[in-house]
Amino acid sequence: MVSIGEAEYRTSDLLELKPDLIVASDFMSREQLTHLETLAPVIVVPWDTLPIERLKQIARVLGQQNEAQVWFDRYTRKKQAVQS
Numbered sequence: 001m002v003s004i005g006e007a008e009y010r011t012s013d014l015l016e017l018k019p020d021l022i023v024a025s026d027f028m029s030r031e032q033l034t035h036l037e038t039l040a041p042v043i044v045v046p047w048d049t050l051p052i053e054r055l056k057q058i059a060r061v062l063g064q065q066n067e068a069q070v071w072f073d074r075y076t077r078k079k080q081a082v083q084s
Contacts, residue, residue: 014039023058 004013014022019040024033025047036042043061045054052072059068 011035011039021061 002017004010004017014036022036022040022042024036024042024044026044027047028036028044033042033044043058045057047054049057055068055072056065059065
């Protein structure tokens with residue numbers, strides 16, 4: 001995964017990546033999202049949710065729910081080990 005920026009992006013940078021899918025936050029304007037949709041399919045993820053919820057939403061779109069759960073379980077174990 002490659003980030004092309006936060007609040008602003010350059011179309012040329014995005015086109016070079018030849019994206020199959022663009023993950024955008026819900027704070028982007030309708031105009032920006034409409035433009036991105038001309039380059040590749042776009043999913044809009046609410047950014048006011050917990051990171052794990054964003055991960056789960058993206059995983060659902062990609063059909064990778066099991067992989068996301070495995071990652072989260074491993075992360076949780078590592079976090080607990082560090083906190084112990």
